[in-house]
Amino acid sequence: MKSETVGSxxxxxxxxxxxxxxxxxxxxxxxxxxxxxxxIFEHIEGALLMPMAFFKAEKLPGQTEKRIVLHCGSGIRSEKMARLAIDAGVTKIAHMDGGFGAWKTAKKPYIGTDMASGAPKRVG
Known part of the structure; x- marks a missing residue:
């Protein structure tokens, strides 16, 4: 894990x-x-959704029991939202390097879409 100090x-x-x-x-x-x-097309099973367009850092849950890790497709949007969270007063936040693309490249399991039926299916 890499860390960067941004203000406090x-x-x-x-x-x-x-x-x-x-x-x-x-x-x-x-x-x-x-x-x-x-x-909807593909996601990490169990991940929550807070789209960048509707991201409200002040609505993030507290981190007393579990840490928050953001992710996107490549790591660019999640880093941007993590910095936005810091601007909103969150003192410790994380994001996943390389995003969902890196997750898939590493052959980690996820929920995809069966192109024949349109139904969700487990991949990996």
């Missing part, structure tokens, strides 16, 4: 493996900031 806050960048392990251990809340359409 800490912005962390987690690897896919770190996110997978912490998510499996129920240590984090994983929040997808992609569009609803992207999420």
């Amino acid at each position: 806050a800490t912005l962390e960048t987690w690897s896919v493996e770190e996110v997978e392990q912490a998510f499996a251990a129920n240590e984090i809340v994983l929040i997808d900031v992609r569009t609803p359409q992207e999420y």
Whole structure:
């Protein structure tokens, strides 16, 4: 994990493996900031959706029990939303390096769409 001090806050960048392990251990809340359409088509099972267009940092849950890790498609939008959260007063936030694209490249499981039926299906 890489970390950067932004004022009095800490912005962390987690690897896919770190996110997978912490998510499996129920240590984090994983929040997808992609569009609803992207999420419906494919997403990490159990990840919550707070699209960038409607992102309200002040509505994020507290982090007393679980850390928050944001992710998007490539890591660009999630980093932008993490910085927005810091601007809103969140003192520690993380995002996943490489986003969902890196998750898929690492062959991690996710919910995709069966192109023949349009139904959701587990991949990986």
